[in-house]
Structure formats: C-alpha cells, structure tokens
Amino acid sequence: MIIAADKRLNLGGKTFEYIFEPVLEEQCALFYHYDLHRFLMHALHRVFFKAGGPVPKLAEELQAFMKSFDPADAPTVFAAAGQDAETDEILDCVLRFARGYAGIIAKQNETLRKDVNPVGKWTLDLTTTCLCSLILHGWGHRHESLDVLCDDSKPLQAMAHVLNGFVGNTKSADVVGGGGQSATIKANLANPLRFGSSAANPTLQIADIAAGATTDLLQHQKDPAYRALAHWLIPHMHAHTMLPDDDFIDLKRPKSRINFAALKELARRADAGEDPLDGMQGFYEELVAEENKKLKWRFK
Template sequence: MSQKIYFDESGFTGNNLLHPTQNYFAYASVATDDDEAKALVDRITKKYNIQGGELKGANLVKFSKGRKAITEVLDAFDGRIKISISDKKFALAGKIHEYIFEPCYSDISSLFYGIGFHRFIANVLYMEFIARGAGAEDLFAEFEGLMRDSTRPDLETIFSSSAVAQHSDTIRLIREFAQMRHQDIRSELESLADGETGKWVLDLTNTALYTLLANWGTEHDVLTAVCDHSKPLQHNQEMFNGMVGNTEKLFSDIGGDRHPITFNLSGPIEFASSHDSHGIQIADAIAAAAVYVFSGARDDAADHWRHIIARQAHYGSVIPDTDELRSQFRPQLNALVLQHLHQRATDGISLTDGMSQAIADLVRSLKFSPFHMA
C-alpha cells in the first residue's frame, strides 16, 4: 500500500538566493492521509478561529494564536515529519563549487568530493561573505547574475568585481582559477542554456524534494507524492518520473556519508492547491515554522518547535558547518588542493592527470608538516 506524503515550502525566491529578507528556504513533508489531515485542520481552524478555514504558515507565525495552532500541528505529527532547510547564501556558495570548479574536473569529481573539497569551498566562501563581505559579496552577486544569464560572453573576466583591495587570498585564488578555466565553465553553462533546467538552476526545490522522497523511501516501499503547485517542479519532472515503479534501493557513499538515492513512486508527482489539500496546508505550516526557527526567533513557540524541528530537519539541508574549517587536517588539505588547482590552471596543464597521486602527496606532506590557517 502506498504512503501519501504531502509537501510544501516556505521562503521560496527561485533563482534569487541573495534575497535581502528571505534568508532561508524550507521544504517540509508530512506522512498522513486525506481524512486525518482534514480532521486536524478543521479542528485547529475552528479552535483558533483562523480566517478562511485554511492553515497558511506565513500568516500563522506572525501571531500568538497562529503559533499555538502550529504547535498543535507539530505535536500531532512529530515523528512523521521530514524537513529540508537551506541557508540560501550558503547554498549559493555550494553552487559556486558545482558550476565553477566541478566542470573543470568532472571526470574525477568523486576524488574531490571524497576529501570534502566542495564543503571547504562552500564554507570558506560563506565565512568570507559573512565576516568580511568585501570581495566575497561582489563575487556572490556576480555569480548569481551569471547563472540567471548564462549567455554572457565575458567569462574571461568573470568575478573581476571581486578584485578589491580588501579581498582575501582565497577569493583571489577562486577568481583567477575561474578566469583561467573559463572555457570549461562556458561549456557547462551552454549545456543548461536551452533547457528548463537552466531556467531554475539555482532553485532549491527539486533537490529538496528528491532528497526527502529518498529518505521517506527507506521507511515506505511505495510513496505517493502530493505537492503544492511549483514552477520549478512542474518544469522538471524527468528525475521523478524515473522513480515511478522503481523497486531498487540504492545508496551513495560520496564524501564518506551514506545517503539513499532511489525511491518508489506510485505514479507521477501529484500537484494540488493548498486550498484543496489539507495535507499541503499541514506541510506549509511546518515549513513556515522551520524558517521561523532558523531565522533566530526567540519566544515560547520557537523554543518548543526548535527541539521538534532539529530532529527532523537534516534531510538534504544546506547549512553552514563551521566545524569543517575548525578541524586541523581537512581544511589544511583542501587549502593546499585549491592552491594546487590554481597552479595547474596557471601552468595550463591538466587538472585531472595524476591528481590522485598529487593529493596523496599533499596528505603525506601535511602529516609531517602541518600549518596554521589564517
């Protein structure tokens, strides 16, 4: 028997991950059925006299009465919730690795993922953005603009706006590497330019939904996904349609962590309006609560929600991990790898030939002579 999972989001800004007031994106899911969801929504809307008889999370979090309603939702479905939440600026930093670095060594990308180079780039850029701003902020804005208009002809001078007096050495290395490898980046962007995937390339919805479904698939053999209408999802159904009727359970071990990557859908994703779907209303309230908590709210409701959400908001979430930069070995290794990639790009030699041995040599040298990062 198929398990229905309802999905909805909060904080959607599409390709605009630098939105000045919407810093977080949450995609929430809840396992329930139509009858249970309707009964709960009807009871809560009557109890709290919620206008329109519909749960709208963005409105509920603004008022004490609405937050009490969300508390009842979270308590009722605790243990049947999965949430993916992303810090948008950190997600954008991760996209910089995905579209600036990875195209340059795509044939051996698993080698770099294995040492956490993608995490290093994302975390160090995010910290540059938050701590110093100068250079990093311009780099982020220019990258986002590039991804919105991938046809620009001047990739040879990409990130020139980040060449300011206050820039860090890391920003300089990334900027110069991108300029020297602009042909690889151009080829990657051209592959996106004509399709709907490129139109929503920075949006976080598809990845969040896929990750949530994969994790639900470890608990239920067959899933029926019901989502609120979403342009990014409706434009890109291929990877979800490929899971219809799939019974193979596969996992990925990239980066040293084990993650499910398949699931079994009973049919194509179903789209419904929140007005017509009580399950989507519940998911909407949960997503709004997650954004409210992660945005730093401090009140009785947020304190109560924080413990529930923390247990159920780690499914594909894209959140800064400062421990990635605090540990001794990994950030040192990846700082050296960045320098090594920059040097190879400067010399005009292959970024892939002998790279496995080069990284092994860097590991060996670090064990004998570690250094302190600034």
C-alpha cells in the first residue's frame, strides 16, 4: 500500500485550515459540502507551483503572512499570483478575508503567533498524516496485528505516542471528517512503532524503492514509457493520496464557478464587516439553482 501527498497542495489546504476555518467553523460542513476547501487549496497550489521556489521557503512566507496578513511577508507567493488573472483575484479574496476577520483568525491561531513550533514544520510534515492513513485506514483493516517499522524520522518519532496508543487495541471507531463523512479507524499494534535505518533493514530498502518509483511515476504521468509502472503501482495507491486535480478550479465547471462566487461573497462581507455565515446556505442554494437553469437551457 502506497500513499503520496503533494507538499504545495498541502500548503493550500493549510491556508484554508488556518485562515478560513476559524471564521467559518460553526458552518464548516456547508463549505466542505460544496468543496470550497478543495477549490481554494487547488487554486493556491497553482500559485505555489508558478512561484517555483523551494517548498520550505514558500512555507516560511505563508506562515509569516498568517501572522501579519501583509503581502510583503510573502513576496514570492503574491508575485506568482500576479501572473494569472484568476489566481490573482483568488489570492486577493484570501487577503481581504484575512484582513476583515483578522481578530477571529488571530485568536484561534495564537500558537502560530507565539512561534511555539519551528517555522514551516506545521506545513511540511506530512509523514505522520500519511502513516496514520496507512495504518488506521488501511493495514489495520487488513491484518489482526501489526508490527510497524519506520525509517528514522524526527517528525514520526515526535508523534509516535499517538499511534502507540493503539498497542493491543482490538476495537474500531467511527470518526467524522470536516465534510461530515464518516470513516472507520481500526488498528491493533503488536508493539510501539519501531525505527531503524535502511542500511540495517532490507525491508526499509524495499520501501525506499517503492517510494522512489512512485515519485518517479508521478513526475512522468504523461510519459508512455511509464505506463507499465503505472499499471503496477496505481492499484496499490491509498485513497487518501493527495495530488493536484485542476477540475476543482476549472471555471468551465459549475461547482468551480459556484465556489468562486462564494469566495468573492466572503471577501465582500469581510470588507464590509458583515457576518460571514448569515444566509450563506441560501446563497449557495441560489448559485446552484442558477447553474441548474443554465444546464436546462443548454439541453433544450
């Protein structure tokens, strides 16, 4: 079983989590239902991709921006947005939203402002997230007991206590995600997570080969020479794999247009100091009705 996660896409997701969720949390299920989070994270992924800088640098800029809401603290990001009119408008909406509801956002994100965590760690560490998916939403459902050996990793070692709580666990539990969807987590660890080096553990060498082959495939998806590798690897990809999908920001698609309109409405409310949630469900329903009318007219 293999899982992959795009770091720039994760940065986009963190933007929604740290800037939008604190303001929208009372009705977050509504926005998750319409995939506003996916629309925004994919739009920002395009910005980060065009920026072309190292991911740690982008992470540092983004974290600095989340403290100050000043574009000058994220020059690479905002310069890249200016290369495309649509993404520039989206980033402008993010900036207006952040400034308009700065008090709420700052209160919810006090740990960021106090620099409790080293710069960039909260954005770059996807290893723990991916391992939890592999164990709790994967291997734990396939096997009665698991002995997990991981390559030496400081982030994993720091979070090992979370998974070590599943040692000897024979129960499962249903958890509800941000979009209101329920999923079952299940795992019974035979012992706490073990750590080792590839040099001393052939199994980790095999894991390195699988990870390297996956990375190579994802970088050459359109190359016919990689079709055989894709045929072998793709069936083993975990459902939580997080890769860019431009369908979420294609304004030729109704849902993308709906979310773009909703984002602009949230930015307008931020400018005016209005309640960000009041009547938003009705606003979305009106947008959906308008898109349905267009479809009916097209098929007449």
